Amino acid sequence: MLIIHAHPRPSQSRVVKQLLGVLAAQPGAELRSLYELYPDFDIDVEAEQQALLRWQKIIWLTPVHWYSVPSLMKHWIDQVLVLGWAYGQGGDALRGKTCWWVSSAGGAHEAYRPQGLHGRHFADHVAPLAQTVRFCGMQWWPPFVAHGAHATTDAAIAQACAQLRTDCQAFLQAPAPHGDAP
Amino acid sequence: MLIIHAHPRPSQSRVVKQLLGVLAAQPGAELRSLYELYPDFDIDVEAEQQALLRWQKIIWLTPVHWYSVPSLMKHWIDQVLVLGWAYGQGGDALRGKTCWWVSSAGGAHEAYRPQGLHGRHFADHVAPLAQTVRFCGMQWWPPFVAHGAHATTDAAIAQACAQLRTDCQAFLQAPAPHGDAP
Numbered sequence: 091m092l093i094i095h096a097h098p099r100p101s102q103s104r105v106v107k108q109l110l111g112v113l114a115a116q117p118g119a120e121l122r123s124l125y126e127l128y129p130d131f132d133i134d135v136e137a138e139q140q141a142l143l144r145w146q147k148i149i150w151l152t153p154v155h156w157y158s159v160p161s162l163m164k165h166w167i168d169q170v171l172v173l174g175w176a177y178g179q180g181g182d183a184l185r186g187k188t189c190w191w192v193s194s195a196g197g198a199h200e201a202y203r204p205q206g207l208h209g210r211h212f213a214d215h216v217a218p219l220a221q222t223v224r225f226c227g228m229q230w231w232p233p234f235v236a237h238g239a240h241a242t243t244d245a246a247i248a249q250a251c252a253q254l255r256t257d258c259q260a261f262l263q264a265p266a267p268h269g270d271a272p
Numbered sequence: 273m274l275i276i277h278a279h280p281r282p283s284q285s286r287v288v289k290q291l292l293g294v295l296a297a298q299p300g301a302e303l304r305s306l307y308e309l310y311p312d313f314d315i316d317v318e319a320e321q322q323a324l325l326r327w328q329k330i331i332w333l334t335p336v337h338w339y340s341v342p343s344l345m346k347h348w349i350d351q352v353l354v355l356g357w358a359y360g361q362g363g364d365a366l367r368g369k370t371c372w373w374v375s376s377a378g379g380a381h382e383a384y385r386p387q388g389l390h391g392r393h394f395a396d397h398v399a400p401l402a403q404t405v406r407f408c409g410m411q412w413w414p415p416f417v418a419h420g421a422h423a424t425t426d427a428a429i430a431q432a433c434a435q436l437r438t439d440c441q442a443f444l445q446a447p448a449p450h451g452d453a454p
Contacts, residue, residue: 098350131313131347157400158340161347165313168280168343209403218339218400221391 096163105194185227278345287376367409
């Protein structure tokens with residue numbers, strides 16, 4: 091599997107760093123940390139596309155910033171998932187792969203609801219990212235979200251990591267959506 | 273009013289360029305074109321915050337990229353709308369302002385629906401941006417979208433511009449949500 095990791099301030103990361111530890115420990119994981127590779131936002135599109143071609147299972151690992159991914163991850167989406175490669179005529183490079191957003195949100199789970207601090211359920215805020223993935227012919231795996239990152243305890247982080255370890259097995263073992271080899 | 277304009281390839285812009293002409297012609301409009309100001313994504317946060325403080329009516333003018341704003345605009349959101357200034361304790365700099373997303377989408381209006389090419393109504397994809405604005409205490413004005421940008425005719429663009437001219441008057445004349453001076 092391929093891990094696309096994007097955290098703009100890794101030294102301040104508590105939760106994503108732990109989640110990364112869980113994912114990177116999987117046998118045969120390839121890790122690409124975008125803020126280390128491209129601190130000036132100058133993405134090597136060819137290298138990113140080649141990495142995507144190597145794997146069937148893709149993970150996006152980021153904190154939630156403004157109900158979406160951090161800006162360098164959005165830049166990656168804008169630059170790498172281009173017409174004629176990821177979608178449109180001849181754009182079938184990603185078809186049949188599966189993509190999973192693993193994230194950490196500052197807000198508590200309860201705040202993500204109508205009338206709550208964040209106005210909608212988390213799943214509703216995810217629509218643009220889910221549709222991006224689907225538009226490229228990939229399967230969108232239900233996101234993993236560690237909620238309440240700012241206030242969470244070591245015990246809560248450990249619990250999130252245990253859950254992620256389990257969920258990651260299910261993600262890795264799931265057959266490709268169109269019956270291709272995973 | 274303040275126009276925050278973000279188009280990564282202005283020379284290829286057909287629709288946004290025309291919409292910009294309409295908006296920039298408004299008396300007293302301040303224009304900030306992010307891709308000209310910050311081609312290296314190195315945003316002057318202080319300058320952007322000062323510009324926001326000068327105006328009650330804020331317009332974001334961008335093409336729709338992957339059901340959201342282009343990456344430099346997302347970077348602007350991540351960098352400028354910070355804790356203690358735009359939200360959270362002491363973060364009331366934007367309270368009572370009104371924000372309006374004016375955009376151009378490649379997809380046809382009919383493609384934005386369940387079972388359509390883009391899976392959801394446009395309004396549903398807008399949720400993260402609307403909630404971002406509301407979380408900063410601003411009013412979210414219903415977005416203006418010129419649909420079908422890739423195939424649209426000169427006549428259709430002219431019609432969109434006429435509509436924008438009308439809609440912009442309503443935006444500018446609307447009283448501030450909490451009764452402050454506009």
